[in-house]
Amino acid sequence: MNFFRLLAATTFGLCSTGVMAADAKTTDGAPAKVTYEDDVKPIFRQHCMTCHNQSDKRGGLAIDSYAALMEGGGSGEVVYDDGDIDASRLWQLVNHDDTPVMPPEQPKIAAEQLAILKAWIEGGVLENSGSKAKAKKKNALAFAAPSTGKPDGPPPMPAALPQKVPVATERASAVTAIGVSPWAPLIAVAGQKQIVLYHAETAELLGILPFDEGIAQSLRFSRDGRYLIAGGGEHSVRGIAAVYEIEKGTRVATVGDEYDVVFDADCNDKLSRIALGGPQKMLRIFDATDGSLLFDLKKHTDWIYSVAFSPDGVLVASADRSGGLVVWEADTGRQFLDLTDHKGAVNSLSWRDDSNVLASASDDGTVKLWDMIAGKAIKSINVGGGAVMAVRFDHKGQLVTASKDHRVRLWDPSGNKIQEFPPMSDAVLEAAITHDSSHVVYGDWTGTVQLTSIADPAATKPLAANPPPAAERLKAVEQTLASIRTQLEPLAKSQQDFKAKLDAAEKSLAEADAAHKAVVAEIQQSQAKEQSLREQATQLNAKLPGMVTTSRDLHDAVIATRLSLGDAPDAAKIESVAAAEANLANHLTQIAQARRDAVNRIAQAEAEKTRTSELTTKVKPAEEQIAQKRGEVETAKKAFEQAKQAHDAVAAQMSEQEKKKQALAAAVQ
Template sequence: MSFLYRHSAVQALSVAVALACGATVWAEDKKDAPITYDDHVAAILKKNCATCHGDGTQEAGLNLMTYADVVKGGGGGEVVVAGRSSASRLLDVIVSTDAGEQMPPDGDRLSSESIALIKKWIDTGLRENSGSSVAEMRTLGFKPTAMTDDAGPGALPEDLPAFDRKKTLRPYPVLALATSPRAPVAASSDYAAIELCDPETRSSLGAIEFPEGEPLVLTFSRSGRLLLAAGGKPVQNGSAVLFDVASGKRLASVGDEPDAVIAADISPDEKLVAIGLTSRLVKLYSTEDGSLVTTIDKHTDWVTAVAFSPDGKYLVTGDRIGNIHLWDGKSGGVILPLSEHKNSVRALSWRSDSGVVASCGEDGNVIWWDVKDGWPVENKSNAHPGGALDCQFGPNGKLATCGRDGRVKIWSPDGKELANIAIDAQASDATLVPSGVSLLPTQVAISSDGSTVVVGDTAGNVHSRKLP
């Protein structure tokens, strides 16, 4: 069995590990026992890999015959990462369908049982034997961070000016939804308008005109006094507009794009607005004079999500092919990539302590990232089969998500599923779904007091549910 190398035009990259097929089956009465190297994994490796990765010969500097050597890795670096099978080269070559790198290179492939066994061994902490503790793994430890500024309570809309509403042939889907971090106010998109309501009762607080077209992004400033709306008309125009929440007055507009702005956020100090574009660019504008501060040209596809951290230290951006990048929140300088999604990133949301950012994507995954080093502390694979559409943190560390499976899920601060909610088209808070319209939850948000999840759907309804 040979160990493979893959070369690029720039550099030769070593790839890890050869593994022959063969399943290890353990007794039914031990199915809950911890998976260990000594009891389960070693037999597969020693039986099938000793010729090329044994004590006598170690191709690519890799020995698979002892626990210490497997954890150490080979000339190409580590081949197993505790708690993260998705980043472990050992598993990559086992499941690969690329004839140039798949292992074993000849003969039968590993059975699904063997693959699941090795994956579980990695994900549960790389135990050496039944008496061993797990290798060091990350946790989602969280303590809610109180607002440190003295801006007082957030603004409440009062006597917003009336305007002529544009009519659509059928209910306009909720494409954007946000809640104030300081007041009981929720904002949801309608065509050429922004609806404001109480997040718990859904009683109307008025509406704000958005003549630019479709509000594709809504977000409140950290003080709660400003509402940022971004969007426009596809392939015609795009911009981001700041509104005063209390009066509905337009305060500033930035960007003059030839296509709708599909991602946007405002910095916690309210001095910068970041917009993400179909041109693959991220632009940062000054709210004080509207000038372009910097342009980030790193993404290779549409920029679908942008978010400033609550402390203003970071900006995170995601795109349509699954790339996520972490930037300096002031200068736009690159810090590191966050690599795990295999399809479009639909949303990014920061935990209130700025230590973790959550992402969700069309691959169905929901991921909690430790931004110190880009580690995916928790990855809920296929959390929403068919695709995850939105994710938003609440003030107490709970995360709300929704997806194409028609479900809204609530996750605890330590990443456990607390609730799995179906939005009923016939419920008292929903209008009947028009013919030809599939009812799906499109957007989620959590109220400022952390008590209520607010949900928008494809039929234009806004729902609310008490959180567990």
Template sequence: MSVRSAFFACFAAAGAIAQGADLPQKVTFEEHVKPILRQHCLNCHNQGEKKGGLALDTYGSLVEGGGSGEVVFDDGDAEGSRLWQLVNHDDTPVMPPNQDKLPDEQLALIRAWIEGGILENSGSKAKKKKTNALAFVASTGGKPEGPVAMPESIPQSTPVVTERAAAITALAASPWAPLVAIAGQEQIVLYHTETSELLGILPFPEGIAQEIRFSRDGAYLIVGGGAHSVRGLVAIYDVKTGERMATIGDELDTVFGADANDSLSRVALGGPKKMLRIYDAGSGEQLFDLKKHTDWIYSVAYSPDGVLIASGDRSGGLCVWEADTGRLYLDLTGHKGAINQVAWRDDSNVLASASADGTVKLWDMHNGNTIKSINAHGSGVTAVTFDHQGRLATAGRDSRAKLWDASGKEIKAFQEGNEAMLEVAISHDGKRVIYGNWDGKVFNTPVENPDAKVALAANPEPIKNRIDAVKTTLVSMQKQLAPAKAALDQAVSAVAAAKKPIDELDAKVAQLRELASQSENAAKQAEQQVAQLDQSLPGLTDALRDLQDQVTAVRVAFKQDASKMQQLAEAEEKLAEQLTTTAAKRRQRIAAHASIATHRTAAAKHTAAAEALVATRGEMEKKLAQAQAAADQAKAAHDEIAAVTAKVQSKVDRMLAELN
């Protein structure tokens, strides 16, 4: 048996979890991980020969890390472990070098060890697991309270006309509006992301924009660029009017990276001069001149909360600075190629860096650890950006743009031609990815339907060529408007026709209910009359009885005394009057009582008739609802066509004014 074979046999237990066998309940360095490292790594990484400054033969030296920092952490996050990224071939240089990836069972042990809290031995206890910084809740921070900014009166004239577009050097999407800005020769072109309509062209006579960023609220456009070896600057534009609000910096070479803080009070820029310069946006005064980078600064970005600034350079240098003081906050190492672009997640806790080494790294801003290293584009990553969901879009030299979820898992890839993809953006709602390549082509692509992509021109044709197309659109819209108005009028008439029988029915129902109410009131009045008569009749009856007794007494007296005749006549007359009055009251009560039933019968009859009519109203209401829905639809169609027609007419008027 060879020495090498014997060596491997001695440590077979370390990598010898049989296929399908369960992992140990407690994975430790001494018992499980160290034998794997001894088998594959210790020839180069030991106390006597610390390649890269890293020794792996003791627990202490492994935890201490090497020249590039720590390689494992006790937070249970395997994805953020540099050791795991290298042995799992998620990042370069892959380990072990010039060999295949470690066997799955050994990788499973290493991962379980990291996720278990990197225990040293069987007596070690794991610390409480920390929350992974990839956990993210979408934010609306920075969104304006009122309407979002969209171009309203930006010129349509093309400052520079060329046969073809140059390589796409910069593009950005508004964080809150359907708007994308694309860099062209001496101009910035604005398009509607949902309709792909050209909304305006901003002149940039100083040269070519190398970086475009929208302000946090989307109301301003920050453009860094210039002309190589001539001049570099940062221009800030009002998105609504296109007015240049400020011109900041006066570099002797172009500006590659530029951004403004959340309050637009400061502007940072960097370029071939290797200096990160920070200016007061109001006065233009230079506040800081930061000298850390050793090569051209390619990208600069303020954190959304304005606390930090990130800058990346051509040699892989990646720095994070305190925005207020200019002090270095983090010096992030790990990339093996140029940092082409940096981007912040909405919560300012995670920074993404796109590198020529083919990876995108996600950095935790609390401790500077690498949360995730994504092998995004093997031949080099040229651009990276976040959306509000924490998802990533990247562009690469492999001629692809890609969309990734918040954990770094690829969702979709977009390819156009064979030229390097240089820039990428995600629309404000996350539904579209816009990307541009070396050949000067830009595509606005729906994520759910990539075949529906639309090309956007970075160098639009002259206004005189475009105005004919706009006029044609106007004529087409005007032709659509007339039938839409006729359809709307017809629909409105149908609503009126459907409403008329309902109004007539409602009038009849109201009349019947009024009659029922009147009958019911009459019945109640009759009841009150009966009640009053019932109260008065007992008294009348008693009085009648008394008068009868008086008449009887007088009659007896008259038999004995003839002179009592007059008295008898008067008594009988009073009795007769009382009888008449009582009889009348009794007749009134009989009549009133009879009218109660009559009025109640009439009320019931009117109510039943009203309810019968109401029962027939349902079908009429259905017809009216259908007519109203058709009218609403017709109105919406008409209003939409009218609005577009008015918008196109306004655009024609503006273009004609510019042309003249």
């Protein structure tokens, strides 16, 4: 795939002839078919065939025939028939996207000719007018698969970490390693005989992990974020890979016993295997459970700078100082791919979450994206500014790069530059993106480490690779505690005052609510009484017609009794007349009383109606009073909650500082 690397030794020049290309469209206006025979071969003849023909195959490559061109050179294919322009090594070099640029020591070939070459590659590298393009394959850069490995529950964060500083220096050495948790706001920075953990949002120092073997040259978190794998040691003395449990900060395993430093180490997705590499030029894979050596892989001819397992644990990649990049089967140790496009040391490797794309950063100034399915480079990013020292993917498929030109850059999943951050004072050696893609963290040759917001690059926070001794930090914490106590006292008083106001407002609301309920109860009672009185009046009025009829019957009985007296009434008949008259009189009295009672019930009902109306006028003011009191309660509640939040926030700070004080005091002792 890198035949133009071999072309760099040639010195063929540009002819002064014009561009050899036909009209880009047919007579009917449709795009013309761009082919090797009609359009591309003339360009090659003008610029390339002197050195790349069947008689003189520089680098094993001939391009004077279609078949020879498609066969490629000694380093593999140079163009593909899937329409992928980014994967074409030919295009990368003639378009000056990668080095060595072609033609060597010459300007880029004419734009019209480049347009023809691009159309030919994107059109499926057709041989002649009778050729048909194959269906385009999906570019691996067209998507970023969802991330995997996220643990159930809250992401792992340190609970209580050591605070003692193994080595205190006026200035840290060059930053050798930075790691970020894949799921938590946690950053690990390598220092001298120590690994410092910081909170990725606040830049707060959380604790220090001792690394007595020397300096960590690599820091990689396990896929679930529960463990930190540190590779390092001391040059020409010893190299190891150490595994730390994040929540407790304890070292749970030490793997390997190299005679020289380990430059990089990583674990697979199940944390069952650990791979490491360094100056020994051997990729070694260990059983993480017992530390036994599983594979001792010899392929590299120079120091191994970077080692990385794919997120799914199927593959493991290793890269060296001479530009070698090999991908292995993790379970068998067999070689899977030998990727040879880089022309300088490969300093850093990073896998995309879906394990289909591997990114490699090199001294040749490029970052290459490799498609593991197709087994080829699908994108070569010309970063610019010299050697690229670090590259890292985030969960979105974005990349961050660090370069010797003092720059850190952010790229989208297709390899297009999104952002370039303000330069550091020296070569940037390490860079990473935080778990939520909100910040980048990077460090340079001077030992300076910065945490920078992607949304606001001016918002940066320093992180110390070698923090001050525990005694100094203890004094700072004590000063902070004193300041917090000063803040906390008035906040507590304010909280009490607002609570008293809230209690008073709630009491007043309760009283207004009780008064309203009492009025409503009286109205209901009055309405019920009115209804009952009207019902009684109705019942009385309903009885009157019957009583009147009965009175008429009684009156007729009186008349009949009187007529029965005759001319000579006796005492008995007179008595019967008197009884009939008394019975009539009594019944008439009952009728009169019933009429009076009905009238009285109606009068009483009207009185209750009037009373109900009077009581109803009191309801609205009572409701308005309740609304007012409720508003006063809400206002008092908000004020109290704000006061409580302010107090609790400072109290929480105080609690955290107290914990720090205790940890630092223990470290000082």
